[in-house]
Amino acid sequence: MALLELRDITKFYHLGGEEIHALDGVTMDIDEGEFISIIGPSGSGKSTLMHILGCLDSPTSGTLQLDGAMIHDASARELAAIRNRKIGFVFQFFNLLPKLTVLQNVELPMLYSGVKARDRHERAMEALKRVELDNRAKHRPSELSGGQQQRAAIARALVNDPRIIFADEPTGNRDSHTGELILEMFHQLSAEGRTIALVTHDPNIAAITPRRIEIRDGRIADKVDKKLAGLEK
Secondary structure (H helix, E strand, O other): OOOEEEEEEEEEEEEOOEEEEEEEEEEEEEOOOOEEEEEOOOOOOHHHHHHHHOOOOOOOEEEEEEOOEEOOOOOHHHHHHHHHHHEEEEOOOOOOOOOOOHHHHHHHHHHHOOOOHHHHHHHHHHHHHHOOOHHHOOOOHHHOOHHHHHHHHHHHHHOOOOOEEEEEOOOOOOOHHHHHHHHHHHHHHHHOOOEEEEEEOOHHHHOOOOEEEEEEOOEEOOOOOHHHHHHOO
């Protein structure tokens, strides 16, 4: 069974009296342990797809199954609980809270899920050690370089042991050396069996993943995703 299974997903928005089709009949599977990229230009629908896959939004129609449970019609509260338990996010602009230390930022997902303070501290420090930032645990995000902030965001994404990690333009605005280090970190996580989806507009980033899904005008480009072709036979 696929970890994520989408069937005929659509997402419509109404803007100024006009109906915008952000996604138009998307069908795809993501298996446990896959390392994929979702690629497309601005406005193609890739960010909308990530929001639906990551339970940040709900589709207008179609079905979405995560880890064996149908969630396409889940409430906002139910989606929040699913995100906290099963999904990790790494965003281009980190989304670290500036008034908290790095350690406190990494602890946040566990705070929302009710983990005890001592366990939060231990697990957050373990996650920071994995990204080689345990020596910066007491620093504020503003005291870190951009690459270090991104590594802190990766530690935060890992701390609840999610089933899948979404990374939205994870090397955006980073220098090439830092970008390579961050991508190498995702390679290591993939080698450990993590399920990872990189969302990017950069074909060079997409080229490093074993599977690439290209979004064009709200649809999956058939020739790019061979797995989709198999689903539709």
